Amino acid sequence: MNIEVEDLHFSYPGGVEALRGITLRIEGGELVAMVGQNGSGKTTLVKHFNGLLQPSRGCVRVGDWDTRTVSVARLASRVGYVFQNPDDQLFCKTVAEEVAFGPRNLGYAPEKVEQLVRRALAWTGLTGREGTNPYDLSPTWRKMVALAAVLSMDTPVVIFDEPTTGQDWQSVARMARVIAMLREEGKTVITITHDMDFCAENFTRVIALGGGQVLLDGPADEVLGEAEILAQTFVEPPQLVRLARRLGWKETPLTIPVFLDACRRSVRKEDGADGAERRFDT
Amino acid sequence: MRERLSFYIQRHSPIHRLNPFTKLTLAFALVLISFFSPWYWTALCLILLVIFPLAIIGRVGREFFAAALRLLVPVTGFIFLMQSLFLPGGETVLFRFWFLRVTLESVARAFLISMRIFGMVSSFILFLLTTHPSELMTDLTRRGLPGTVAYVIISTLQILPQMQAKAQTIIAAQRSRGLAVEGSFIRRVRALVPLVGPLVFGSLVEVEERAIAIEARAFSATGPKTSYREIDDTPFDRTVRWLMVALVVLSLAARFFG
Numbered sequence: 001m002n003i004e005v006e007d008l009h010f011s012y013p014g015g016v017e018a019l020r021g022i023t024l025r026i027e028g029g030e031l032v033a034m035v036g037q038n039g040s041g042k043t044t045l046v047k048h049f050n051g052l053l054q055p056s057r058g059c060v061r062v063g064d065w066d067t068r069t070v071s072v073a074r075l076a077s078r079v080g081y082v083f084q085n086p087d088d089q090l091f092c093k094t095v096a097e098e099v100a101f102g103p104r105n106l107g108y109a110p111e112k113v114e115q116l117v118r119r120a121l122a123w124t125g126l127t128g129r130e131g132t133n134p135y136d137l138s139p140t141w142r143k144m145v146a147l148a149a150v151l152s153m154d155t156p157v158v159i160f161d162e163p164t165t166g167q168d169w170q171s172v173a174r175m176a177r178v179i180a181m182l183r184e185e186g187k188t189v190i191t192i193t194h195d196m197d198f199c200a201e202n203f204t205r206v207i208a209l210g211g212g213q214v215l216l217d218g219p220a221d222e223v224l225g226e227a228e229i230l231a232q233t234f235v236e237p238p239q240l241v242r243l244a245r246r247l248g249w250k251e252t253p254l255t256i257p258v259f260l261d262a263c264r265r266s267v268r269k270e271d272g273a274d275g276a277e278r279r280f281d282t
Numbered sequence: 283m284r285e286r287l288s289f290y291i292q293r294h295s296p297i298h299r300l301n302p303f304t305k306l307t308l309a310f311a312l313v314l315i316s317f318f319s320p321w322y323w324t325a326l327c328l329i330l331l332v333i334f335p336l337a338i339i340g341r342v343g344r345e346f347f348a349a350a351l352r353l354l355v356p357v358t359g360f361i362f363l364m365q366s367l368f369l370p371g372g373e374t375v376l377f378r379f380w381f382l383r384v385t386l387e388s389v390a391r392a393f394l395i396s397m398r399i400f401g402m403v404s405s406f407i408l409f410l411l412t413t414h415p416s417e418l419m420t421d422l423t424r425r426g427l428p429g430t431v432a433y434v435i436i437s438t439l440q441i442l443p444q445m446q447a448k449a450q451t452i453i454a455a456q457r458s459r460g461l462a463v464e465g466s467f468i469r470r471v472r473a474l475v476p477l478v479g480p481l482v483f484g485s486l487v488e489v490e491e492r493a494i495a496i497e498a499r500a501f502s503a504t505g506p507k508t509s510y511r512e513i514d515d516t517p518f519d520r521t522v523r524w525l526m527v528a529l530v531v532l533s534l535a536a537r538f539f540g
Contacts, residue, residue, distance in 0.1 A: 052454050076460035087487070088448070089455040091479030101476070105460030135483060149459065 001028045001063045001078060001156040001188060003049055009057035010044055010212075018044040020212040021058070026205075028156065029186045031179065033199040033220070036209035037234035042192045045209065046159050049190070050079040062157065077106050080155035084162045086139070086146035095121070095137075095145050096130035102153040113152075120152035123178050140171050147178065157188040164195045176202050200224055200238040200254035208233055225252035289349075289410040297340030297408075301519040302418040303425065309409040311526035316401045318533040320540050322390075325397035333404050342411040349407050357403075358396040365392030415439055420511045429501070437492070445485060452480045 003026040010019040019041050026032055034042040047053040048060045051067040060067045062078050080102075083089060092098040099120055103113045121127045124144040129137070134145045143163075150158065164172045172195075179202050182189050193199050199206060199220070206223040208216040210233030216223045224230070224237050227245065236242070240259045241252050249266065253259035297305070312332065316325040337346035369392060372385025419432040456476045457463060463473045 047454075050458055052458065071462070071464065072457040073460050073462040073464075076458055079458075081455075081458040083451070083455045083458070085451075087484050088451045088480055089459065089476075091476045091483075101461075102459040105462070153460065 002026065002061075003157065003188070003190075004061040005045075005048070005058070006060075007058035008045070008048060008055050008060060010048070010053060011056050018212050019048075022212075022214055023058075024207065024214060024217060026188060026190065028188055029183070030188055030205055031183055031203045032188070032190045032205045032207060033203035034190065034192045034207050034209060035194070035196070035199060035230075035233075035235050036215070040209040040233050041212040042209050043161060044212075046081070046161070046190060046192060049157065049159060050081050051075045052081070073105065076102070076153065076155070078155055079157040079159060080150040080153050081159045082147050082150045082161060082163065084165065086134075086142040089146055089149070090134040090142060093133055094131050095126055095134055095148075098134055098145055099126075099148045099152045102149055106153060116152045116154055117148075120148040123151060123181055124148040125174055140167055143167065144171070144174065147175075151178070151182075155187075157190065158182055160189070160191040160193075162192055162194065164193065164198050172198060194235075196224070196236060196238040197240075200240065208235060221252040221254055224254065289407070290414045291342050291345055291411055292414075293341045293412075295339060295341040295412070297336060297342075297412045299514070300412075300522070301513060301515045302413045302421045303515070304519040304522050305409050305413050306418065307523045307526050309405045311530050312405040313402045314530045315533045316398050318530065318537050320533075320537045322394065324533075325394065325401045329397065329401050329404065333401065333408060337408050337411075340408065340412045342408070345411055346404075346408060349411075350404055354400055354403055354407075358400045361399060362392045362396040365395055417511060417513055420509050421513045421515075423507075424509065424513075429507075433496070433501070441485075444488075445481065448484055449477065449481055452477050452484075455480075 005022055005024050008019050008022040009017070011017045018039075022041075022045060034046065036042050044053060048055060048067060049062065051070060051072045054068055062075065065075065065078070067075060090098055092101060096117060099117045100113050103116045108116065118127075121130065124147055126141070126144055126148055129141075134142055137145065143166075147160075147163070160175075163175050167175070176198070179189055179191075189203075191199075191203065203220055205218065206216070206220045207214060208223060208226075208230055215229055215233055216226055224241055227237050227242075230237060237245075237252075238254065240254065240256070244251060244253050244259065244262065247266070249262060251258075251262045253262050300308075312328055316328050319325075337343050340346075366384055366389045367382050369388035372387030374386035376384045376386055376389065378384075415436060419427075419436050423429055423432045453463065456473075461473055461476055462469065464470075
C-alpha cells in the first residue's frame, strides 16, 4: 500500500512549526528508516500516516484514503503504529488478550484473531507466554508484547517508533527478524531510529529529516554516505561507513559481508600494486 | 508546550519582588478584613482601591482582569442573583415575581456576599499570578513547614500536567490499535478501560521512581537544609506583614466593640 505525502505542513498548537513542506511517496513493501535529530519532525511526520495528527496544510494519503477523512480507528486497519513506550498501551491481564485487542477492534472473526495472535507471538518469541501478565515481564519483553499487539493487526503498513532504544543485542536481533518477515510478506515498514547500525543493516531506504524538511531521501547506502549533510541533523553515519571513509574507500558498506567483500578487494588491489612494485624493483 | 497548572507569570515588578510569605499574608489579610469589617462597603473598597491597583503595579493587569472576567464575574453574578432571589426576610419589597419576593434587604445582603467572594478569590488570583509556587514552598519550608507537606503540594502541581500528557499518549496508542473513542455513551465508557489501565500502572511506577529519585537527593535526611533559591525578606516585608496583622485585629475589634 502506498503512502503519499503532498506538501505537508504542520504546526503544533502554540505555534511551533514542526513540518515545513514535505513531499514524498512510499511504495508498498518498502523498508524505510527515518533519521534526524530530536525535534527534526520524524515522529510528527509518521503520526500523520495513521491520522493521529492532521495536516495544517497539504495532505497525506494511505492507499486511496485521505487521512483527513478517515478516523484513526479505521486507519488502524491499514497502518499499525508501535509506540516507543510499551507501558503506554498495555492494559490486559494476559499477553494473549493484549495481542488480541487490536485484531478484535478491527472486527476480525475469532478464528482469524486466534491465528493472527499465534503468528504475532511466534514472530516476537512470545510463544509459551500467552498466559503471563505483561507487567510481570521485563521491559524488554513488554516491548515485544507491544510489538506483537500491533503485528497481530496484520496491517499493510507497520510503523515503529524507536524500536531498539534500551534493548539488548538479542532483542535487537529479534526486531531485525521481525522486519525481515514483514518484508517477506510484502508489508511496508517505516521506522524512526537513532540507531544507525540498525538502520544500515535492516533498511533499504533512508529519509533524513532536519528542521521539518527532508534533507536526504534515497537508497540507504547513498544517504548514509552523505556525512556532511547528515551532520546538519546530528546524525553520524554507521560505524562501518565511518571506518570505510577512514580507510579512504569509495564504497559505502552497510553490512559486515559487504564490508568484508570490499576489504578483500582492496587488499587484493594493494597486493597487486605491491607485486608490480616488487617486479619493478627487480 | 502544554498548559501549566501554575498561574505564575514571570514579570519584574515590586509585587513579584515581595517575599512570598508577605504576599500570602496580604492575601489572607484582605480576605479576613473584608469578612470581619462591620462597614458595609469594605469589600468593594478593598477590591477597587487595593486589589485592582496591586494587579496593575504587579504588571499582571491583563491576565488578572481576564481571569476575573472569565471566572469571577459569572460566578459572583450567579451568587448575587440567587441570593437576591432566595434570601428570606426584609421589609422593603422591590418587586414580586411568581412566588419570589425580592426585597431591598436581600439585595443588599447578596451584594455584600458576592463582593466578599469576589474579593477573596481575586486576592488569591493576584497572589498566584505573582508568586512562583516553588519560591513559596521554599520560603514556607524555611519558616518551619514540613518538607513532606511542601513536596505534596509542589508535586501535585507538577504531576497533573504530566499525567495529562501521558493520558494523551495512551489515547493515541490505543486509537492506533483500532480503539474507537467516538460513538455512543456505552462505547465511550468501554473505551475507558484501555486508557485507565496504563495510566494507573504508569503513575504507580512513576511514583516509585520519583521516591527513589528524591531519596537519592537526601529528601528524608534530618538536619538543617540549605536552599539553592535565595529569597529576600526585607524589613519592608516584615512591616507589611505586621501591618496586615494589625489591620485584621483592628477590623475584628471594630466588629465586636464598634
